[in-house]
């Protein structure tokens with residue numbers, strides 16, 4: 001029988017959480033702190049065993065081993081995503097794309113690509129000129145590999161309106177659905193951590209949905225300022241509905257789009273129509 005694993009003390013857990021928040025945003029004040037603590041404790045026990053380190057030494061070791069810290073962040077990752085998640089938001093984005101050029105757009109925290117490819121489908125339908133691009137960004141190399149390959153099941157594409165699916169996807173020999181070459185030419189994926197800010201650029205549209213809820217309070221505040229600061233003159237940041245109060249609390253300038261969907265302007269660039 002193997003000896004029971006030593007459990008990390010509350011102080012040791014806090015020290016690791018502080019590192020995770022500083023380098024990857026992850027925080028105990030996110031959506032479900034208890035869940036995070038349980039997963040973290042399990043992951044640290046495995047790590048300690050694999051590297052023969054007692055729980056109290058793990059934070060010091062992780063501080064000197066950024067690759068291991070990133071691996072730990074990956075173990076804690078929540079990657080849930082769907083095509084056409086929140087249909088009303090997508091209708092609002094389509095209306096926005098008809099009203100003004102959305103040339104530089106990004107999905108920040110794009111996970112396995114469903115959000116970035118949905119955005120590309122919506123823009124392709126609204127913008128005949130094809131002068132737009134979408135960047136999907138995530139800190140997970142594993143998720144990005146799936147996003148780039150972009151082979152999805154019929155079930156995964158179920159919520160995507162069939163006109164968008166027929167226009168922009170085709171079937172592969174193994175029965176998966178994959179984006180057309182024309183769509184692929186307009187979409188890139190980059191590995192980057194949001195604690196470093198979104199990719200450089202003046203963005204017309206930034207989607208950052210269901211990412212900030214998993215951040216600690218300080219990392220949230222910094223990430224929100226960076227997202228708002230990366231918007232172009234009429235740029236908009238859209239978050240998940242559950243994250244809208246968070247943006248309001250950080251003084252994002254809200255604007256109501258079609259269907260009551262709320263977006264946020266960068267500070268200096270807030271336009272008329274703001275609430």
Ligand SMILES: C[S@@+](CC[C@H](N)C(=O)[O-])C[C@H]1O[C@@H](n2cnc3c(N)ncnc32)[C@H](O)[C@@H]1O
Pocket residue numbers: 024025026077078079080081082085108109110111112115137138139140143192193194195208209210211214
């Ligand atoms: C729950 S998924 C949301 C996916 C998609 N935005 C959606 O709403 O369907 C959260 C994603 O955010 C990514 N993420 C979390 N923290 C991040 C960070 N600090 N930098 C970049 N990506 C991050 C995770 O890797 C994960 O793929």
